[in-house]
Amino acid sequence: MLEFMEGSHAVAEIVKRCRPQVIAAYPITPQTHIVEDLAQMVANCEIDAEYITVESEFSALSACLGASAAGSRVYSATTSQGLALMFEVCFNAAGMRQPIVMTIANRSLGAPLSIWNDQQDSISLRDSGWLQFYAEDNQEAADLHMIAYKVCEDHDILLPAFVCFDGFILTHTYEPVALPSQEEVDAYLPAFSPYQRLDAADPLSLGMYATPEYYMEFRYEVDRAMQRAKQAFIKAGREFGERFGRDYSALVEGYRLEDADTALVAMGSICGTAKDAIDEMREHGRKVGLLNIRVFRPFPAQEIADALKDVSTVAVLDKNISLGNGGAVGIEVKTALYGSGISVYDYIIALGGRDVRKRDIVAVVDLAEKGEGDIFYGLRTEVL
Amino acid sequence: MAEVEQGCELFSAGHRACGGCGPALAARLLLKATGKNVIIAAATGCMEVFSTPYPETAWGVPWIHSLFENPAAVASGIEAALKRQGRTEKVVCIGGDGSTLDIGVLCISGAFERGHDITYICYDNEAYMNTGIQRSGATPYGASTTTSPVGACSLGNPRPKKDMPAILAAHGAPYVATASIAYPNDFMKKVERAINTPGPCYIQVHTPCCTGWGFEAGETLNMAKLAIETGLWVNYEMVDGVVEKAKKVSRKPVEEYLQKQKRFRHLFKPARRDDVIAQIQAIADANAERFGIDIKRKESSE
Numbered sequence A: 001m002l003e004f005m006e007g008s009h010a011v012a013e014i015v016k017r018c019r020p021q022v023i024a025a026y027p028i029t030p031q032t033h034i035v036e037d038l039a040q041m042v043a044n045c046e047i048d049a050e051y052i053t054v055e056s057e058f059s060a061l062s063a064c065l066g067a068s069a070a071g072s073r074v075y076s077a078t079t080s081q082g083l084a085l086m087f088e089v090c091f092n093a094a095g096m097r098q099p100i101v102m103t104i105a106n107r108s109l110g111a112p113l114s115i116w117n118d119q120q121d122s123i124s125l126r127d128s129g130w131l132q133f134y135a136e137d138n139q140e141a142a143d144l145h146m147i148a149y150k151v152c153e154d155h156d157i158l159l160p161a162f163v164c165f166d167g168f169i170l171t172h173t174y175e176p177v178a179l180p181s182q183e184e185v186d187a188y189l190p191a192f193s194p195y196q197r198l199d200a201a202d203p204l205s206l207g208m209y210a211t212p213e214y215y216m217e218f219r220y221e222v223d224r225a226m227q228r229a230k231q232a233f234i235k236a237g238r239e240f241g242e243r244f245g246r247d248y249s250a251l252v253e254g255y256r257l258e259d260a261d262t263a264l265v266a267m268g269s270i271c272g273t274a275k276d277a278i279d280e281m282r283e284h285g286r287k288v289g290l291l292n293i294r295v296f297r298p299f300p301a302q303e304i305a306d307a308l309k310d311v312s313t314v315a316v317l318d319k320n321i322s323l324g325n326g327g328a329v330g331i332e333v334k335t336a337l338y339g340s341g342i343s344v345y346d347y348i349i350a351l352g353g354r355d356v357r358k359r360d361i362v363a364v365v366d367l368a369e370k371g372e373g374d375i376f377y378g379l380r381t382e383v384l
Numbered sequence B: 001m002a003e004v005e006q007g008c009e010l011f012s013a014g015h016r017a018c019g020g021c022g023p024a025l026a027a028r029l030l031l032k033a034t035g036k037n038v039i040i041a042a043a044t045g046c047m048e049v050f051s052t053p054y055p056e057t058a059w060g061v062p063w064i065h066s067l068f069e070n071p072a073a074v075a076s077g078i079e080a081a082l083k084r085q086g087r088t089e090k091v092v093c094i095g096g097d098g099s100t101l102d103i104g105v106l107c108i109s110g111a112f113e114r115g116h117d118i119t120y121i122c123y124d125n126e127a128y129m130n131t132g133i134q135r136s137g138a139t140p141y142g143a144s145t146t147t148s149p150v151g152a153c154s155l156g157n158p159r160p161k162k163d164m165p166a167i168l169a170a171h172g173a174p175y176v177a178t179a180s181i182a183y184p185n186d187f188m189k190k191v192e193r194a195i196n197t198p199g200p201c202y203i204q205v206h207t208p209c210c211t212g213w214g215f216e217a218g219e220t221l222n223m224a225k226l227a228i229e230t231g232l233w234v235n236y237e238m239v240d241g242v243v244e245k246a247k248k249v250s251r252k253p254v255e256e257y258l259q260k261q262k263r264f265r266h267l268f269k270p271a272r273r274d275d276v277i278a279q280i281q282a283i284a285d286a287n288a289e290r291f292g293i294d295i296k297r298k299e300s301s302e
Helices: A007-017 A032-043 A055-069 A078-086 A087-095 A138-153 A183-187 A215-244 A271-284 A299-308 A329-338 A358-370 B022-034 B048-050 B071-085 B097-103 B104-114 B164-169 B184-195 B217-230 B261-268 B276-292
Strands: A001-008 A022-024 A049-054 A074-078 A100-105 A130-136 A161-166 A174-178 A252-255 A264-265 A290-295 A296-297 A312-318 A341-346 B038-042 B063-065 B088-094 B117-123 B175-180 B200-206 B236-237 B242-246
Touching: A001 A358, A001 B236, A007 A032, A007 A100, A007 A138, A007 A161, A007 A174, A007 A183, A007 A299, A022 A032, A022 A055, A022 B071, A032 A049, A032 A074, A049 A055, A049 A215, A049 B071, A049 B236, A055 A078, A055 A087, A055 B071, A055 B104, A074 A078, A078 A087, A087 A215, A100 A138, A130 A138, A130 A215, A130 A312, A130 B104, A138 A161, A138 A174, A138 A215, A183 A215, A264 A271, A264 A329, A264 A358, A271 A290, A271 A358, A290 B184, A299 A329, A312 A329, A312 A358, A312 B200, A329 A341, A341 A358, A358 B097, B022 B048, B022 B117, B022 B184, B022 B217, B038 B071, B048 B088, B063 B071, B071 B088, B071 B104, B071 B117, B088 B097, B097 B117, B104 B117, B104 B164, B117 B184, B164 B175, B164 B200, B175 B217, B184 B200, B200 B217, B261 B276
Parallel strands: A022 A049, A022 A074, A074 A100, A100 A161, A130 A161, A264 A290, A264 A312, A312 A341, B038 B063, B038 B088, B088 B117, B117 B200, B175 B200
Antiparallel strands: A001 A174, A130 A296, A252 A290, B175 B236, B236 B242
């Protein structure tokens, strides 16, 4: 049954049904509605969890790490500066193989201070060992949390995950969302079964110090788990589709790509705008399609190469910038398509909440087809 | 993530601490006091490095190390998880003075304010020893360290020790204590009291570092004892913010403590710095006054 609700509320409702035992979060715009909802659910005894009102995002993730190591399913949510403050814990949690699920309400990073959306925050953590999933709409945002727990807690994976959805554009927007019942969620996502846990009955040491004789192998194991996570996601996404009718078995999802000459590549809510723009361009006879990257880590390089093998031009929409070398998604798509002969152009777009309309998507396609790219799109040159 | 071999000591010998390491003794005494039903959340530092070089561990109880500054936050999560799971292990943090008094203060303050049922042990060796003897907020006045070195215009560390016990008592901690490895039974009793007191408790245990302070490895306990006997370290308990017990001593001049350590050598050679020694004596005198530790000579009967 579809219900009309705010994105943050949909996420909170689904997190509740995933039954985390410990929630630790620190308020930051635009994540606040999620954690406020969860705190109210705890206050109402609707959810059997401890809510730790930590004094910082750094402690939020540290507390999640401790609770996870003690054998509880955990949850946090943050964005932007909060995620930046978690940087050190992010690498640590992945290295310690804790299956923490954290929502990222994507927001830009200061300076200058901006509370508005882009994807700089989570993309900047791309090397941290966290799986990264990007939602196009609020239904997908909710659904990806269930899939995230399933993938992360798989004993062949044991990695943490960001479920990313665009701040304000999705978090504060009302859309129709179908929420599975508690029984349905329980059937899909069994109770947390930790691979190992801190337990006086069976002592072990977690987070030890590694000399050069061992360190590289630990990192290699994390990378191997990342690679295995592709299949785990596909499997969990397929099972989700079988149970709930919404299939997430693809790491990347094509839209009208079959006969496309030009393909847009994007992540998150901008894909919705792009699809509408593509429909209009198609009405004018332009063969344009879209590839939505749902899973950014592990990076689906082969899947991207396969999906784009028949196009001649690719335009990547990057809501982030690796300053000094262009957008991160563009860099990685170019790597994935290396040697293919396909022209790949990158567009830094929508930073800090700059609005993107269908006409902007069309303009980007125009630029790509003229061979003009690797630029900031939509700069207000009059203020430079 | 090595499996742990159980021996008769919960903190095993064979770790990689320096000979005469004060913190290593504190760890051993700590686990004697806690017994097996405990989970340790450790900070990065000497103790973490010398006790858990993968794939070996000295810890015979569940132990986790995440980062330098976060054991109190990690412990907050562990405590919450245990509560939710209905488990009974005590949760104990252990960190050095750099972790506790400096970089970890935010996490500790948060954990204490929220009232988690945890015990935080700070092993205080009065500088960042793991990185090579740099000054921390616990370094005493006048001590030479590699970042507060003696020089033409420096007499060593320019500030007295931060009063972390008072800071945590001000958070409403029900039990705060100081201890010393020179008095092992006292330390262990305090640990037992802390872990059996509901709410966040704090113990700062003085653990001389022969390498960092510059004294012979066989002198560690003597050095700890001298700190007490001079009044530069006071063993006391604070219950609900009120000092209840402070160990009384017949105080010796601070000089007897200072002159045995290379970190204070500049106060005696090439020329005596009576002015600085007097300032350090004043710190001991103030401690004695504040905690009432001086043993009064018996009044002659009339």
